[in-house]
Amino acid sequence: MEFLNYYNRLRQAVEEELSQLIPEERPRTLYEPIRYILSGGGKRVRPVLTMMACEAVGGNPLHALHAGIAVEVLHNFTLVHDDIMDSANMRRNRPTVHKKWNDNSAILSGDCMMPLAYRILLKTSSLQRLPELISAFNTGVIEVCEGQAYDLEFAHELDITLDDYRVMIEKKTAKMLELAVVAGALVASAPEEHITALRQYAIAVGTGFQIQDDLLDAIANEEEFGKRIGGDIIEGKKTFLILSAQQKAVLPDDIALLEKFYNEQGLLPDDVPAMIDLFHRTGVIEATLCEVQRYMHEAHQALSALPDNAGKSMLAHFAEMLVQRTS
Amino acid sequence: MEFLNYYNRLRQAVEEELSQLIPEERPRTLYEPIRYILSGGGKRVRPVLTMMACEAVGGNPLHALHAGIAVEVLHNFTLVHDDIMDSANMRRNRPTVHKKWNDNSAILSGDCMMPLAYRILLKTSSLQRLPELISAFNTGVIEVCEGQAYDLEFAHELDITLDDYRVMIEKKTAKMLELAVVAGALVASAPEEHITALRQYAIAVGTGFQIQDDLLDAIANEEEFGKRIGGDIIEGKKTFLILSAQQKAVLPDDIALLEKFYNEQGLLPDDVPAMIDLFHRTGVIEATLCEVQRYMHEAHQALSALPDNAGKSMLAHFAEMLVQRTS
Numbered sequence: 056m057e058f059l060n061y062y063n064r065l066r067q068a069v070e071e072e073l074s075q076l077i078p079e080e081r082p083r084t085l086y087e088p089i090r091y092i093l094s095g096g097g098k099r100v101r102p103v104l105t106m107m108a109c110e111a112v113g114g115n116p117l118h119a120l121h122a123g124i125a126v127e128v129l130h131n132f133t134l135v136h137d138d139i140m141d142s143a144n145m146r147r148n149r150p151t152v153h154k155k156w157n158d159n160s161a162i163l164s165g166d167c168m169m170p171l172a173y174r175i176l177l178k179t180s181s182l183q184r185l186p187e188l189i190s191a192f193n194t195g196v197i198e199v200c201e202g203q204a205y206d207l208e209f210a211h212e213l214d215i216t217l218d219d220y221r222v223m224i225e226k227k228t229a230k231m232l233e234l235a236v237v238a239g240a241l242v243a244s245a246p247e248e249h250i251t252a253l254r255q256y257a258i259a260v261g262t263g264f265q266i267q268d269d270l271l272d273a274i275a276n277e278e279e280f281g282k283r284i285g286g287d288i289i290e291g292k293k294t295f296l297i298l299s300a301q302q303k304a305v306l307p308d309d310i311a312l313l314e315k316f317y318n319e320q321g322l323l324p325d326d327v328p329a330m331i332d333l334f335h336r337t338g339v340i341e342a343t344l345c346e347v348q349r350y351m352h353e354a355h356q357a358l359s360a361l362p363d364n365a366g367k368s369m370l371a372h373f374a375e376m377l378v379q380r381t382s
Numbered sequence: 383m384e385f386l387n388y389y390n391r392l393r394q395a396v397e398e399e400l401s402q403l404i405p406e407e408r409p410r411t412l413y414e415p416i417r418y419i420l421s422g423g424g425k426r427v428r429p430v431l432t433m434m435a436c437e438a439v440g441g442n443p444l445h446a447l448h449a450g451i452a453v454e455v456l457h458n459f460t461l462v463h464d465d466i467m468d469s470a471n472m473r474r475n476r477p478t479v480h481k482k483w484n485d486n487s488a489i490l491s492g493d494c495m496m497p498l499a500y501r502i503l504l505k506t507s508s509l510q511r512l513p514e515l516i517s518a519f520n521t522g523v524i525e526v527c528e529g530q531a532y533d534l535e536f537a538h539e540l541d542i543t544l545d546d547y548r549v550m551i552e553k554k555t556a557k558m559l560e561l562a563v564v565a566g567a568l569v570a571s572a573p574e575e576h577i578t579a580l581r582q583y584a585i586a587v588g589t590g591f592q593i594q595d596d597l598l599d600a601i602a603n604e605e606e607f608g609k610r611i612g613g614d615i616i617e618g619k620k621t622f623l624i625l626s627a628q629q630k631a632v633l634p635d636d637i638a639l640l641e642k643f644y645n646e647q648g649l650l651p652d653d654v655p656a657m658i659d660l661f662h663r664t665g666v667i668e669a670t671l672c673e674v675q676r677y678m679h680e681a682h683q684a685l686s687a688l689p690d691n692a693g694k695s696m697l698a699h700f701a702e703m704l705v706q707r708t709s
Contacts, residue, residue, distance in 0.1 A: 082531035204409035
């Protein structure tokens, strides 16, 4: 498949460059965790997006390699710190940094990845628009922190609405994708209207991606998903599905189940099938599928402002890939 | 006194600008801790240094105000995270951020201060040397992280030498002062030789400052010091004094006391007078005073490469102020 070949070629370039970018050895408790998290694989969605965006506005995708890797390093910094805050034990089938080392090492290696990201960004050969690039990076990190703070605050609040939720995931998930495409466009010194189009594309893709993620927890095939479904329900996460269910449920039993979800004890594994049944009966699943489709439509619409070329066509494929994923 | 007036004028400019720079309100668990730590006062050593350095190379000190505040914000980010790692309860006579809020808020607000610092830096009006400025900021943060990682590693190691210690404090303390002066010099677009001189000055001042800090724990007047002396000894901190004592002690009782210090239990408050007596008898105090003087001499020597002007003279006064302090 043409798109997959293209994607894997860019991803391979990221892996090769990334594996050489941080040669420092000491202090070990700082650099070993950094190399560990950066070598953990993942789809490298953000740097590939940076390179595709660069090509879509007429640039050479490889010129945006360092800018893309800088975004990837920032993304991994947020993973290391989020895993401390969420007390997560595993990530990408390996122990999280704070589990393998300790909280202090995880705090410090996360901290160090931020200036490392900016340092990698400065390796970009064409830096005519450096102030805008740095500014985009600053805003990206600030908004991710805001998104994570909202996420933590929402865990203790009972009256979160779907709009609150959209603000939170836009900051926590979509803004890093926005940074990825803006960085690629700035490396190619794109005109403002193309940057705006790419921003809209990335926000739509990122928001749709997160909602799709929420959906998979309820409807995925467990084998392909690689874990039990209903994890979010047991964890008490206020996902798009739960917040929609709150709006749609009218039957006393459904309202009681949602109240139990919001109670301090929360739901048990045995409650999962009833909640998923509720999602289906009340139209939550259908509404969520619709919502994802709406964002995908927005993403494609945004692309129409860009000139036709290989980069643009890959961005369109990329949006499809994200919603068709099963894990 | 002329110097104090000058210092306080610059410090006042920092306070006024800093109090308006972060108007964001929400999410509260993110921005309240940031405003709290930034409003905690302190001597504002770093931004004042940035402005003095700018003036010393012929610039207008106020042009370096934002660059200086950016360094101050970075410094405060390191304080917030260091206090988590050190489990510190108090800072500047107030509860630390992670005590007043919680670890998650402290991690996240510290994280957010880094891009905020870079954002404030970009407010500088003359940005001809932006790549160098950003690069200096990156290196500054990376080295502070390395210094803190060494500090944490050294706590568990028994064979730390004075040279290891110098590397650690150069990274942990001196490099932020180096960043402060380099930032001021770059804003004024100083020639390379002046930047080099300022770097040497700042490294010497910063290292001397830290060793003086170690010394105060043993010889300060408790009333002026504001806390009991010997705190580092009870905490088991491997200060310049302890590491020197290891080299100098020969009497069996002295060696036994140092061994007790290195034991897992460490020393008790009752042991403090004996250790301070050891420091005096074995020449540790004298050697430490000498070391501080040596660094101050280096700092003054470095300044001789700069043209004579008010900024340079203030930098000389500043070095004196740091070693004459009693708290």
